[in-house]
Amino acid sequence: MSKRRSSLTGSWSGAYRYAFGHETVFNAQIEEVGGAFVGATQEPNEFLDSTTSVLNAEIEGVRNGSAVTFTKFYNHEGIRHAVRYDGTVDESLLRIEGKWTIRKDTSGTFFMTRDDDGEAAETEERADAEIRK
DSSP states (O other), X not given: OOOOOOSOOEEEEEEEEETTSOEEEEEEEEEEEXXXXXXXXXXXXXXXXXXXXXXXXEEXXXXXXXXXXXXXXXXXXXXXXXXXXXXXXXXXXXXXXXXXXXXXXXXXXXXXXXXOHHHHHHHHHHHHHHHHO
16 A cells, blocks of 8 residues: 655656757755755756756745645856746645746746655655654
8 A cells, every 4th residue: 555645755757848849857856844845956968068967956845735836946157047847746746747937938848756656655654653653
């Protein structure tokens, strides 16, 4: 029997797509407490003209029920924009889908799925058991 999750905490992978069809994959680590979350992302460098092959970013966001909103802040010189993500998480907290926006003229869609189904659920169960003691 699968444990029902109570937060977005864990490892995720997904992709964001531009309106013209190009897709970029990414990985994310999220730590959620009380509906607010922080985390980090890694993605291949597909737009910055440098020798850096991986772009790292920090994320900050909130989850209110199934609504998920976060902003991604890149950690690289030469990237001066933040990206806003607005989406919906499924009932089991395993998949998030939505839209990303940079300014009003650049946007697309994204999805992300949980990578650590077994390990994170086990950790949550142990934490829940400690709280009940």
